[in-house]
Amino acid sequence: MVNTTQRIYNILHEKYDSQKWWPTTLTGDLHPTYHGKKHNETQQFEIIVGTILTQNTSWKNVEKAIFNLNNNKLLSIEKIKKTKQEKIAELIKPAGYFNQKSERLKILSEYLYKKTIKELFSQPINKLREELLSIKGIGPETADSIILYSANKATFVIDTYTKRIFSRIGLCKKEIKYEELQQQITTELPRTTKLFNEYHALLVELAKRHCKTKPECNECPLSTICKKKI
DNA sequence: CGCCAGGGCCTCA
DNA sequence: TGAGGCCATGGC
Numbered sequence: 001m002v003n004t005t006q007r008i009y010n011i012l013h014e015k016y017d018s019q020k021w022w023p024t025t026l027t028g029d030l031h032p033t034y035h036g037k038k039h040n041e042t043q044q045f046e047i048i049v050g051t052i053l054t055q056n057t058s059w060k061n062v063e064k065a066i067f068n069l070n071n072n073k074l075l076s077i078e079k080i081k082k083t084k085q086e087k088i089a090e091l092i093k094p095a096g097y098f099n100q101k102s103e104r105l106k107i108l109s110e111y112l113y114k115k116t117i118k119e120l121f122s123q124p125i126n127k128l129r130e131e132l133l134s135i136k137g138i139g140p141e142t143a144d145s146i147i148l149y150s151a152n153k154a155t156f157v158i159d160t161y162t163k164r165i166f167s168r169i170g171l172c173k174k175e176i177k178y179e180e181l182q183q184q185i186t187t188e189l190p191r192t193t194k195l196f197n198e199y200h201a202l203l204v205e206l207a208k209r210h211c212k213t214k215p216e217c218n219e220c221p222l223s224t225i226c227k228k229k230i
Numbered sequence: 231c232g233c234c235a236g237g238g239c240c241t242c243a
Numbered sequence: 244t245g246a247g248g249c250c251a252t253g254g255c
Contacts, residue, residue: 096251
């Protein structure tokens with residue numbers, strides 16, 4: 001038995017292939033665990049930085065910011081902890097919200113300086129999520145992105161794209177709450193890190209190509225199962 | 231020029 | 244607890 005949630009994945013994966021997230025432009029050898037060996041802590045931290053920077057921001061802009069940080073040798077917990085917030089803000093300017101995000105990176109670095117990533121990630125998912133959410137600047141999506149893409153644990157990431165796509169298809173209401181949609185999707189899929197990783201990335205790809213705020217349903221691979229006809 | 235981008239916090243009923 | 248304002252750059 002294949003449900004609609006699974007069909008969506010099958011169609012998207014057939015069409016767009018594996019996305020190999022989390023994307024990193026700096027280190028070509030950075031890849032998810034299931035593609036090879038595990039991330040080291042430097043790589044895990046780089047992904048965490050990315051999850052903060054990409055909050056309500058296009059990845060293109062985030063790339064510039066990460067590039068700047070890396071160029072200044074600041075892409076580490078110790079360095080960001082030591083560097084003044086103003087300096088961080090200046091470097092991540094292209095990613096927008098630079099005052100907020102530089103503060104968040106500072107707070108996070110202070111936190112991870114005291115409690116190592118290894119220690120943090122060694123917990124079961126629900127404890128890890130709870131702890132991440134207690135950190136200022138980390139909400140549900142950022143927490144789940146960190147758990148899935150940095151810690152490589154099976155948590156499904158919900159974002160505006162996920163809500164948009166699933167509500168347009170007719171699988172949920174527009175106003176559905178984060179945890180509710182997360183619960184719904186999770187129960188309809190085999191709980192594996194690889195699947196959750198690819199699925200979220202594929203939804204992002206679909207949203208960028210077709211399911212935009214102003215949808216372009218022409219040639220959308222999901223048009224056959226989507227209720228929205230535009 | 232306006233809209234939107236891989237959210238989250240704060241405030242105020 | 245939920246809606247609304249705020250944060251900000253860059254691509255189109």
